[in-house]
Amino acid sequence: xxxxxxxxxxxxxxxxxxxxxxxxxxxxxxxxxxxxxxxxxxxxxxxxxxxxxxxxxxxxxxxxxxxxxxxxxxxxxxxxxxxxxxxxxxxxxxxxxxxxxxxxxxxxxxxxxxxxxxxxxxxxxxxxxxxxxxxxxxxxxxxxxxxxxxxxxxxxxxxxxxxxxxxxxxxxxxxxxxxxxxxxxxxxxxxxxxxxxxxxxxxxxxxxxxxxxxxxxxxxxxxxxxxxxxxxxxxxxxxxxxxxxxxxxxxxxxxxxxxxxxxxxxxxxxxxxxxxxxxxxxxxxxxxxxxxxxxxxxxxxxxxxxxxxxxxxxxxxxxxxxxxxxxxxxxxxxxxxxxxxxxxxxxxxxxxxxxxxxxxxxxxxxxxxxxxxxxxxxxxxxxxxxxxxxxxxxxxxxxxxxxxxxxxxxx
Amino acid sequence: xxxxxxxxxxxxxxxxxxxxxxxxxxxxxxxxxxxxxxxxxxxxxxxxxxxxxxxxxxxxxxxxxxxxxxxxxxxxxxxxxxxxxxxxxxxxxxxxxxxxxxxxxxxxxxxxxxxxxxxxxxxxxxxxxxxxxxxxxxxxxxxxxxxxxxxxxxxxxxxxxxxxxxxxx
Numbered sequence: 139x140x141x142x143x144x145x146x147x148x149x150x151x152x153x154x155x156x157x158x159x160x161x162x163x164x165x166x167x168x169x170x171x172x173x174x175x176x177x178x179x180x181x182x183x184x185x186x187x188x189x190x191x192x193x194x195x196x197x198x199x200x201x202x203x204x205x206x207x208x209x210x211x212x213x214x215x216x217x218x219x220x221x222x223x224x225x226x227x228x229x230x231x232x233x234x235x236x237x238x239x240x241x242x243x244x245x246x247x248x249x250x251x252x253x254x255x256x257x258x259x260x261x262x263x264x265x266x267x268x269x270x271x272x273x274x275x276x277x278x279x280x281x282x283x284x285x286x287x288x289x290x291x292x293x294x295x296x297x298x299x300x301x302x303x304x305x306x307x308x309x310x311x312x313x314x315x316x317x318x319x320x321x322x323x324x325x326x327x328x329x330x331x332x333x334x335x336x337x338x339x340x341x342x343x344x345x346x347x348x349x350x351x352x353x354x355x356x357x358x359x360x361x362x363x364x365x366x367x368x369x370x371x372x373x374x375x376x377x378x379x380x381x382x383x384x385x386x387x388x389x390x391x392x393x394x395x396x397x398x399x400x401x402x403x404x405x406x407x408x409x410x411x412x413x414x415x416x417x418x419x420x421x422x423x424x425x426x427x428x429x430x431x432x433x434x435x436x437x438x439x440x441x442x443x444x445x446x447x448x449x450x451x452x453x454x455x456x457x458x459x460x461x462x463x464x465x466x467x468x469x470x471x472x473x474x475x476x477x478x479x480x481x482x483x484x485x486x487x488x489x490x491x492x493x494x495x496x497x498x499x500x501x502x503x504x505x506x507x508x509x510x511x512x513x514x515x516x517x518x519x520x521x522x523x524x525x526x527x528x529x530x531x532x533x534x535x536x537x538x539x540x541x542x543x544x545x546x547x548x549x
Numbered sequence: 550x551x552x553x554x555x556x557x558x559x560x561x562x563x564x565x566x567x568x569x570x571x572x573x574x575x576x577x578x579x580x581x582x583x584x585x586x587x588x589x590x591x592x593x594x595x596x597x598x599x600x601x602x603x604x605x606x607x608x609x610x611x612x613x614x615x616x617x618x619x620x621x622x623x624x625x626x627x628x629x630x631x632x633x634x635x636x637x638x639x640x641x642x643x644x645x646x647x648x649x650x651x652x653x654x655x656x657x658x659x660x661x662x663x664x665x666x667x668x669x670x671x672x673x674x675x676x677x678x679x680x681x682x683x684x685x686x687x688x689x690x691x692x693x694x695x696x697x698x699x700x701x702x703x704x705x706x707x708x709x710x711x712x713x714x715x716x717x718x
Contacts, residue, residue, distance in 0.1 A: 199580070409579040409602060443580050449663070500558055503663060503691055505580035547557035
């Protein structure tokens with residue numbers, strides 16, 4: 139094939155159309171300093187033993203891989219239930235805005251948690267609970283109520299009646315049920331009254347008790363907990379005094395040792411540990427339940443800046459990215475066809491070794507550039523430049539040091 | 550003799566900082582690795598509460614990574630606004646505090662892997678400076694900037710000879 143007819147995918151022998159890493163699709167990969175990954179995994183595995191479910195967090199600036207790390211955790215939880223016995227649910231806390239009633243308070247976060255759980259999962263759990271030999275004899279809602287540990291009698295009764303009535307069989311719309319679960323305004327309250335719902339969720343505590351009871355249900359049915367992977371939690375910095383107690387108390391309850399079924403891994407934007415939102419870190423009663431204090435907070439909230447610590451880490455990160463994106467066999471053939479043998483390695487196409495060293499040197503010089511997003515963007519831009527030039531001249535242009543130098547002068 | 554070619558990247562060793570005062574410097578400081586030395590020269594220093602980077606963040610990193618640090622400021626008896634900063638830095642074992650009431654320079658230097666960077670400008674290390682009309686030059690430790698960063702580091706010795714000392718070392 140002539141160079142002028144090639145697309146970027148063929149030119150760079152990519153395994154995908156564009157030079158990109160997708161946090162969801164590439165969740166299996168984890169790049170950079172393995173120590174960070176190991177420390178985080180160690181914390182999570184310890185949490186399963188000590189707290190029943192993970193209760194920890196990650197911290198990093200934009201582009202440091204918070205979302206990718208959460209996706210990687212989700213992948214681990216889903217692919218290895220024995221080591222990570224918790225069903226993961228991903229959610230974004232942002233946008234949080236107390237100027238808008240619908241995007242503020244614990245109810246907003248609670249709604250996001252329930253949306254993350256979703257109807258299909260809730261149905262599966264209710265149906266699986268119904269099939270358990272030990273619960274088959276009694277009435278479903280009474281059996282369910284026995285395993286709920288949180289909230290007053292009316293809340294437990296209402297939740298068990300509602301789940302039994304709406305989520306076992308698909309005979310009626312679950313709209314009213316979701317409105318109740320999410321503490322929204324209920325449009326047809328009579329429907330709920332008919333199935334035995336006795337109270338509405340008035341406080342953040344009530345709402346959290348619903349989530350904790352769902353956690354009890356999952357534990358009973360699946361023998362695992364549930365864990366919320368909460369992204370963009372820096373939005374909690376917007377929590378003002380009026381909502382502060384409610385949200386702090388909800389996180390405190392999640393952190394309490396008596397909750398061993400509902401965990402969280404919370405991801406914040408920030409550079410310093412001081413940037414952990416006050417609503418979470420002050421007073422430090424939540425932190426103390428996570429086994430840390432202000433002085434050793436990094437034991438529970440891992441800082442992703444450690445992902446790329448040295449120039450060597452950065453260079454390895456580049457190699458890992460290229461290794462994951464390039465189809466080596468295809469690259470080898472292309473190198474032979476175009477007479478590029480000896481000039482470039484298949485796993486680095488279209489970059490030469492010298493160019494990659496230079497890119498690593500330039501990116502490493504400035505601290506804000508030492509992050510996965512900047513590195514991937516730089517590689518993507520440079521490979522696109524080589525492709526465009528190659529296409530225009532109808533010959534294979536390698537990204538050599540001389541080629542990349544003027545393009546990275548502003549980094 | 551072959552003259553070493555300096556790339557455009559190495560030629561761009563200095564950048565004008567128009568906004569945020571010292572913020573750009575200390576954000577980088579918090580991300581920096583293998584820091585040998587930190588120099589802070591600012592007549593007025595506050596706790597930077599409610600700022601993106603707070604003085605406690607800086608102090609925490611200094612303590613955790615045992616960074617040899619020299620801080621030059623005016624005496625808190627003359628400038629009571631400095632009291633909290635003295636308390637915070639005073640609790641860091643690797644910080645040497647020096648007082649000079651004639652001080653008016655604002656210089657921040659971080660010597661770290663691979664070379665380091667420095668900010669020279671009008672911004673004090675205070676919250677007010679992040680919102681005022683300040684201007685500064687951020688010097689990168691690359692190309693000719695290497696020599697400038699190194700020269701600025703020596704300020705730590707020069708100024709020391711003209712100051713009273715409050716030291717934890």
